[in-house]
Amino acid sequence: MRSKKILFMTEAAIIAAIYVVLVFAFAPISFPAIQARIAEALTILPFFTPAAIPGVTIGCLLSNLLIGADILDVIFGTLATLLGTMGSYLLRKNKFLVPLPPIIANALIIPWVLRYAYGAPEAIPFLMLTVGIGEIIACGILGTFLLLALDKYKHIIFHYNKE
Known part of the structure; x- marks a missing residue:
C-alpha cells in the first residue's frame, strides 16, 4: 500500500517536472494571446495514470509561478489545466476523446x-x-501523437494501477 503511494507521488513529481521544463523550453510561444503551450500535450497522461492529474496541475502551477504570471493566471490557468486533466481521466475509455477536455x-x-x-x-x-x-x-495533435506513442510502451513506463 505504501509503495503504491510512493509510486503515485513519484510519477506525479516527474510529470510536473517535465511540464515545467517544456514550458521554459518553449516559453516564447507558451504565454502570448496567440499561444501554443507545448507542455499541455501532457494533459493526455491521465489516460495512463491518475498521477498525471496532480502532476500536470502542479507543473502548470509551478510554471506560472516561476515565470512570474499574474495571480489570475496562476489561479485560473491552473484551474483550467486541472479541469482538463480530470476530464481526460474520465474519458480514458476512449483514447481519441482524451485530448478534448483540456482543449x-x-x-x-x-x-x-x-x-x-x-x-x-x-x-x-x-x-x-x-x-x-x-x-x-498542443493537446489535439501533439497530445494524440504522444498518447499513441506511449500506448505501445505503457506496460513499461506506467506501473501505477489505475483502478
Whole structure:
C-alpha cells in the first residue's frame, strides 16, 4: 500500500517536472494571446495514470509561478489545466476523446485570463479561437501523437494501477 503511494507521488513529481521544463523550453510561444503551450500535450497522461492529474496541475502551477504570471493566471490557468486533466481521466475509455477536455477548458477559461490579467485588447471570442487553436495543436495533435506513442510502451513506463 505504501509503495503504491510512493509510486503515485513519484510519477506525479516527474510529470510536473517535465511540464515545467517544456514550458521554459518553449516559453516564447507558451504565454502570448496567440499561444501554443507545448507542455499541455501532457494533459493526455491521465489516460495512463491518475498521477498525471496532480502532476500536470502542479507543473502548470509551478510554471506560472516561476515565470512570474499574474495571480489570475496562476489561479485560473491552473484551474483550467486541472479541469482538463480530470476530464481526460474520465474519458480514458476512449483514447481519441482524451485530448478534448483540456482543449475545451483552456479555450473557455484562458481568454478571460488574458483579457483581465494581462489586458489583451482582442475580443473574448477571438481569444477563444486563438487559444483553442493553440490547444488543438498542443493537446489535439501533439497530445494524440504522444498518447499513441506511449500506448505501445505503457506496460513499461506506467506501473501505477489505475483502478
